Amino acid sequence: MRIAVATPTGAAYDLVLLAHILLALLAIAVIAVGVTQALALRRSGDPSEEARRYYNGKINLVGRMIHLLPVTGALLVAMSRSAYAFSQLWIGIGLLGWLLASLGMEALCWPAERQLASVLGDTELRGPLARRALLGQTVAATALIGAAVVMLIQPGA
Numbered sequence: 001m002r003i004a005v006a007t008p009t010g011a012a013y014d015l016v017l018l019a020h021i022l023l024a025l026l027a028i029a030v031i032a033v034g035v036t037q038a039l040a041l042r043r044s045g046d047p048s049e050e051a052r053r054y055y056n057g058k059i060n061l062v063g064r065m066i067h068l069l070p071v072t073g074a075l076l077v078a079m080s081r082s083a084y085a086f087s088q089l090w091i092g093i094g095l096l097g098w099l100l101a102s103l104g105m106e107a108l109c110w111p112a113e114r115q116l117a118s119v120l121g122d123t124e125l126r127g128p129l130a131r132r133a134l135l136g137q138t139v140a141a142t143a144l145i146g147a148a149v150v151m152l153i154q155p156g157a
Contacts, residue, residue, distance in 0.1 A: 008076075008080040008083050012079065013080070016075045016079060019072050020069065020072035020076060023065055023066070023068050023072060024069060024144065024148055027063075027065065027066040027069065027101070027144055028141065028144055028148075030060070030062055030063045030066075031105075031137050031140050031141045031144070034063075034109060034113070034133065034137050035134065035137050035138075037050070037051055037054045037055070038130045038131075038133045041055075041120075041126055041130040042127060042131070042134075046121070047120045047126075054113075055116040055120055056117055057117030057118065059110075059114075060113065063105060063110065066098070066101060066102055066105065066140075066144075067102065073091070073095070073098075077091065088154075088156055088157060089155055089157075090150050093147065093150045093155075094150060094151050096143075097143040097144060097146055097147025097148075098143070098144070098147060099143075100140070100143035101139070101140040101143040101144045103139070104137070104138075104139030104140035105136055105137070105140045107136065108132050108133070108135050108136025108139065109133045109135075109136030109137050110136070111132075112129045112132040112133040112136065113133050115129050116130065
């Protein structure tokens with residue numbers, strides 16, 4: 001038997017929810033930019049000036065915003081006054097999606113992007129690195145979009 005619990009409300013909850021949604025959209029946008037750059041690198045010829053700016057060997061700090069998603073998610077659960085719990089299926093799936101996305105970016109994409117900075121002019125070396133970056137981005141995009149869909153439909157809620 002499930003006890004009826006009020007839906008969370010209030011300005012603070014709404015702001016954290018907005019931050020959570022914006023962080024998810026930002027993560028997807030960062031991945032989309034990375035996919036565009038990696039696909040362009042797979043073509044033969046000299047890399048564009050845009051690619052040279054993107055693959056600069058520095059840490060992608062905007063991309064690291066993905067790591068704030070579980071923080072805002074945990075805040076939402078804590079602020080929900082027991083309306084939501086980590087034991088709910090959809091929250092667990094959302095966390096799993098975030099974990100897979102983070103692993104895809106941290107283990108595959110971002111290391112390949114840092115290495116690409118030093119081999120941009122070498123078509124033979126940059127091809128496998130661009131493929132590895134694309135693989136990480138594909139894993140991350142699939143996981144994040146899947147988690148977003150689950151968050152919207154909330155199975156088992």
